[in-house]
Amino acid sequence: MRTLRVNDVLEDRILVSRESARLLEDPLSAIMLSAKTPGNVSGASPVVVDFQGVEGIAPSFLDELLLIFESLLGAEITGGERCLIVANPPTRLSLKFQAIARGHGMSVQALADGSWSLTDAGNSGT
Amino acid sequence: MARDSSRPPKTEPLCIKPSNSFRHAGELSALFDKFDPRAPSFDSPRVDIDLRECEFVRPPAALWCAVYLALASKRGSRCRLLVPTHNTGVCVFLKSLGLFDILKGRGVEVDDRDIGARSDPKTVLPITHFETTAGASDITNRAFARLQSANLGAANLTSVVTELFSELALNAAQHSESQVGAFGCVQFYEFESGSRFTCTVADGGIGVFESLRRNEALRSRVSYDWDALELAVRERVSGTGDPHRGIGLYGVSEDVRRPGRSLLLHSGLGSLEITEDLESSARRTRLFPGTLAFLSIPT
Numbered sequence: 001m002r003t004l005r006v007n008d009v010l011e012d013r014i015l016v017s018r019e020s021a022r023l024l025e026d027p028l029s030a031i032m033l034s035a036k037t038p039g040n041v042s043g044a045s046p047v048v049v050d051f052q053g054v055e056g057i058a059p060s061f062l063d064e065l066l067l068i069f070e071s072l073l074g075a076e077i078t079g080g081e082r083c084l085i086v087a088n089p090p091t092r093l094s095l096k097f098q099a100i101a102r103g104h105g106m107s108v109q110a111l112a113d114g115s116w117s118l119t120d121a122g123n124s125g126t
Numbered sequence: 127m128a129r130d131s132s133r134p135p136k137t138e139p140l141c142i143k144p145s146n147s148f149r150h151a152g153e154l155s156a157l158f159d160k161f162d163p164r165a166p167s168f169d170s171p172r173v174d175i176d177l178r179e180c181e182f183v184r185p186p187a188a189l190w191c192a193v194y195l196a197l198a199s200k201r202g203s204r205c206r207l208l209v210p211t212h213n214t215g216v217c218v219f220l221k222s223l224g225l226f227d228i229l230k231g232r233g234v235e236v237d238d239r240d241i242g243a244r245s246d247p248k249t250v251l252p253i254t255h256f257e258t259t260a261g262a263s264d265i266t267n268r269a270f271a272r273l274q275s276a277n278l279g280a281a282n283l284t285s286v287v288t289e290l291f292s293e294l295a296l297n298a299a300q301h302s303e304s305q306v307g308a309f310g311c312v313q314f315y316e317f318e319s320g321s322r323f324t325c326t327v328a329d330g331g332i333g334v335f336e337s338l339r340r341n342e343a344l345r346s347r348v349s350y351d352w353d354a355l356e357l358a359v360r361e362r363v364s365g366t367g368d369p370h371r372g373i374g375l376y377g378v379s380e381d382v383r384r385p386g387r388s389l390l391l392h393s394g395l396g397s398l399e400i401t402e403d404l405e406s407s408a409r410r411t412r413l414f415p416g417t418l419a420f421l422s423i424p425t
Contacts, residue, residue: 012263012267013267013270013271014263014266014267014270014285014288014289014292016259016262016263016266016267016292016295016296017259017260017262017263017296018259019259019260019263020263055270055284055285055288056270056284056285056288056289056292057289058266058289058292058293058296058374059293059373059374059377060293060296060373060374063370063373067370090285091285091286091289094377094380094381095377095380096373096376096377096380096381099361099362099373099376099377100373103362103369103370103373104370
């Protein structure tokens with residue numbers, strides 16, 4: 001798994017806007033490209049976005065992050081499964097974040113270590 | 127000189143005098159509903175908001191003053207805020223909240239002579255003007271930094287307060303189309319019943335009703351300001367028509383359905399209150415020329 005540390009890119013402690021989420025597009029793209037190996041050409045292994053050091057995220061920010069994730073994965077994932085891990089989420093997994101995942105055809109669940117696992121709806125991810 | 131007969135004469139000066147305990151615009155007289163400073167017909171040469179007898183002014187009322195006078199001033203009215211006369215504590219509070227400076231910066235007369243501002247740790251974020259999503263992000267992070275340094279309330283509430291505030295601020299920046307931008311403030315209060323954070327965001331924009339009507343699919347579902355508010359807090363309801371939008375206000379409304387929390391939305395002639403009881407109560411009320419959101423969270 002490859003990890004993007006949000007704090008390395010964004011300085012704000014509370015991540016609010018879609019515009020700030022867009023700043024993660026290039027580094028996320030680089031990580032997803034680097035995850036591609038001869039045996040895994042789609043690079044569809046879980047991508048980890050680590051929010052260590054972030055103190056809060058607004059729904060708009062997460063929604064835009066998922067849009068970026070979807071667009072980067074895009075057509076490459078034919079028959080594969082999408083999986084995004086949100087490590088060290090700064091907030092509880094509330095209904096609004098579940099609603100955001102639903103909007104992208106994904107489901108989200110909290111893992112034992114507190115991370116959130118976002119996977120294609122219908123696939124529990126565990 | 128002959129008067130232009132195509133233009134009606136200027137209307138009378140407008141003086142709005144709230145009750146002594148002024149909590150929000152819903153308490154104003156119905157007489158003022160027809161004086162909407164956003165309306166093309168608004169033509170008052172002078173607007174006074176008279177707080178001289180006020181003993182108590184809450185942040186939603188203070189932000190109504192900011193929005194109303196900013197709009198009227200932009201329309202060319204000569205505007206004046208008459209500050210509390212006898213209760214200097216209220217006057218100091220409003221000055222510390224930043225109301226007077228916000229208004230003076232928009233050409234409103236405020237005679238606050240000999241009233242000093244206090245450095246109040248309970249003012250987490252004074253009334254602050256913003257217009258863009260970047261501005262909403264900036265004031266949210268300023269509020270967060272202030273909450274951390276002031277060590278107010280439980281540590282785990284810091285993120286809750288700032289996340290909820292950020293969504294309200296984002297909504298105003300993205301959807302209001304306000305000619306005077308938006309204003310936000312965050313306060314910490316200690317009451318006998320316990321301490322609370324309050325977040326208030328207000329704009330002088332088109333209102334929730336008009337915003338939802340921008341979405342053709344919703345146009346037939348809203349007829350009034352109050353039923354627009356009921357619809358706006360549902361999941362994925364947005365004036366944009368974008369299927370990924372419409373989570374912000376829904377998320378805030380879900381997060382306030384917890385013990386002691388409450389949310390008041392006031393837009394045009396409608397208001398909606400949500401509390402922990404999973405009940406939301408929309409009603410017809412007095413005019414707010416734009417949209418106001420007031421959030422209260424026990425610490």
